[in-house]
Amino acid sequence: MADRYTVGDVQLTAVIDMVPPPRQPSAFFAGVTDAQWAPYKEYLENGKVQLYYGAFVVKTAEHTIMVDTGMGPGPHPERGNLTGNLYEELRPILLPPDNTSNTNVSPSDQINFVVHTHLHADHVGWNLRYQGGIPAPTFRRARYIIPKADYDYFTTKEMLEKYPHIQKQVMPLRQLRLQEIVEGDYQVTGQVSCAPAPGHTPGHQVVMVNAGGQKVMLVGDMLHSPVQVAEPGWCAAVxxxxxxxxxxxxxxxxxxxxxxxxxxxxxxxxxxxxxxxxSRQGKRRWQSL
Ligand SMILES: [Zn+2]
Incomplete structure (x- = not known):
C-alpha cells in the first residue's frame, strides 16, 4: 500500500505501516457529540473513526528522508496483536526495480534522515530492530531528528515507565550516536526543514519541504482525520x-x-x-490529490 506523488522536483510516497482497530467518534475527538458528527458521516468508516498508521518517504535530488516510522514490527498486543508492514513496503520504493531481488542491498541503507514529528508509539516503531535483545538501527545510515521538547518530556523516569516504546525505540539512538535533538526551526537539508507545531505533544513539529517553489507540509498528528480541515476546533482526546x-x-x-x-x-x-x-461556498474541506 504505497501512493506516490511527484511535487516539483521531489518524490513523495505515502506508506501504510498498520491499520489499527477503529474507535468511537465521540471518544476519539474530545467533547464532540454525535449530533456534531451528523454532517460528516463521509469521514467515518462503518460509523467509526478509522485511523491509519502511515509514514512518508521524501526523495529530493540529493537526499532520501523518512518522516516518522510507524508502529513497528510488533506484534502489538494492545492493538489486537497486529504487526507493522512498513519495512517491506519500503523495498520497492527505495530500490530501483532491477535491484529489488538483490538481498545484499537493503532499502534501509537509502535513508539519510529520519525526521520525527513527535515521539508517540505509532511514529517511532521502526527506529530499531532487536536481535537477541540487542538493538540495531533499521535505517543504519540515517540521522534521527527528534524535537527537544518531546525528548525532555518523554524521557523522565516516570514517563519511561509509562511508555516502554521510548525505552525501546528512542533511548538506544543516543548510545548509537544516531540522534539529533533539535529545537525551534531546524534546517535538515537544503529543501527540508522542521517547524514547531506543539499541542498534540509538547515538542510536536511539522516538516516543510520546498519542492521547487511548491511547499509541502507533512503535518504529523496536527491532523488525525480529514474532518479536522472543516472543523479545526476538534481535538483528539489524546x-x-x-x-x-x-x-x-x-x-x-x-x-x-x-x-x-x-x-x-x-x-x-x-x-x-x-x-x-x-474552500467551496465558504466551507473549508480536504481535497486529496
Ligand atoms: Zn499518531
Missing amino acids: DYDQAQSRTVRERLLNQAEREGWIIAAGHFPPGQQVGKVV
Missing part, C-alpha cells in the same frame, strides 16, 4: 494541550490554504493522505 493544538491547526491550515501548500497526513485513509485545503 492531545497533550488541546487549546494549543487548536490554535496551531487553525494557523497552519489558514496559511496552507492561502499559499496553496500541499499537505501530507499519515493518519488519513490510503489514497487520501496527500491533498490540499480548499
Whole structure:
C-alpha cells in the first residue's frame, strides 16, 4: 500500500505501516457529540473513526528522508496483536526495480534522515530492530531528528515507565550516536526543514519541504482525520494541550490554504493522505490529490 506523488522536483510516497482497530467518534475527538458528527458521516468508516498508521518517504535530488516510522514490527498486543508492514513496503520504493531481488542491498541503507514529528508509539516503531535483545538501527545510515521538547518530556523516569516504546525505540539512538535533538526551526537539508507545531505533544513539529517553489507540509498528528480541515476546533482526546493544538491547526491550515501548500497526513485513509485545503461556498474541506 504505497501512493506516490511527484511535487516539483521531489518524490513523495505515502506508506501504510498498520491499520489499527477503529474507535468511537465521540471518544476519539474530545467533547464532540454525535449530533456534531451528523454532517460528516463521509469521514467515518462503518460509523467509526478509522485511523491509519502511515509514514512518508521524501526523495529530493540529493537526499532520501523518512518522516516518522510507524508502529513497528510488533506484534502489538494492545492493538489486537497486529504487526507493522512498513519495512517491506519500503523495498520497492527505495530500490530501483532491477535491484529489488538483490538481498545484499537493503532499502534501509537509502535513508539519510529520519525526521520525527513527535515521539508517540505509532511514529517511532521502526527506529530499531532487536536481535537477541540487542538493538540495531533499521535505517543504519540515517540521522534521527527528534524535537527537544518531546525528548525532555518523554524521557523522565516516570514517563519511561509509562511508555516502554521510548525505552525501546528512542533511548538506544543516543548510545548509537544516531540522534539529533533539535529545537525551534531546524534546517535538515537544503529543501527540508522542521517547524514547531506543539499541542498534540509538547515538542510536536511539522516538516516543510520546498519542492521547487511548491511547499509541502507533512503535518504529523496536527491532523488525525480529514474532518479536522472543516472543523479545526476538534481535538483528539489524546492531545497533550488541546487549546494549543487548536490554535496551531487553525494557523497552519489558514496559511496552507492561502499559499496553496500541499499537505501530507499519515493518519488519513490510503489514497487520501496527500491533498490540499480548499474552500467551496465558504466551507473549508480536504481535497486529496
Ligand atoms: Zn499518531
